Amino acid sequence: MIEDRGRSGDIMAERRQLFAEMRAQELDSIRLSTYRTASKLRFVQKKCNLHLVDIWNVIEAFRENGLNTMDLNTEFTVARLEAILSTIFYQLNKRMPTTHQINVEQSISLLLNFLLAAYDPEGLGKMSVFVVKMTLATICGGKILDKLRYIFSQISDPGGIMVYSQFDQFLREVLKLPMTVFEGPSFGYTEQATRTCFAQQKKVSLNTFLDTMMSDPPPQCLVWLPLMHRLANVENVFHPVECSYCHSESIMGFRYRCQQCHNYQLCQDCFWRGHASGSHSNQHQMKEYTSWKSPAKKLSNALSKSLSCASSREPLHPMFPDMPEKPLNLAHIVPPRPMNSTNDFMLSHSMPTSGNPYSTKKQSGQAGGYRVRTGKGQQPGGTRKI
């Protein structure tokens, strides 16, 4: 009993620590709720080292712990959840260079506490397979397209059509993430949420699902999710221009340019907090930039564009066949290669395989953090209007 009390005391202390550190970032002073929510969840993700883990790594951990064969409604204990998180982070350290090893115990503990705060506020010590799958798939790193495909595979029928009630359940659970970082008023679950995502469509296939989720703008209740990925993509983007408000010599991350004032540019910290100086007002329309081009490069780009007839705009996602291939039953097949590099095997186990452009690529090791990001990844064009 005393031990139990000691342990729950530790849990509370660690939970407080995570939220205290989040508060210290002063993210609450971000005026736009979407950016505020995405920044908070990105903070939690990085603090727990989940930004170094992609959906393939998560699926691998689910498989190692037998979740792929369990009914989605199965409930399991905190100890079981801890085991899954252990697999995720111990495997992560195996992929990390010896110079960049993470603190596994701390990552497990922080993430476990965050999940318990979100999904078990009453301390019943139980969580369903569905909750664990959807939550980890939503807050892990990697590519949003891969994450959404996995999520769809869990909420669709064998014919590849989304089950509305499952999607509703997904929203109900996943919107607890913004709620846990105190953004419930902006992004809490409502009965109308599902209908606002898919208004008229009767049958939602994978392509329709991806079109909707990756559209610009995305559904209002989930707008923080693609933004979290965009934040990650621009985090290391350097703009050699001065912020017109705080006068820092250069800008990292997003850069904003006023559409009315001549050469008025803000760093993300200043723009998100509504700072304005001189004749500029925070009511002016701003354009968001995720990359920087020198004036010389801009000119050469403009020239090459004017010479080319073909549209260079890429689709948001590859097209997938409407009818998924049945997942192969590979239970009795000995994989041809060692298990630690068999993401293809894992993929065909858990997701429709046909038309998958990634099935021949090795996915592990793609988790963020150690790649130089260009910020050109997800949004064609690299700019957007706010």
Ligand SMILES: [Zn+2]
């Ligand atoms: Zn600034």
Ligand SMILES: [Zn+2]
């Ligand atoms: Zn202005």
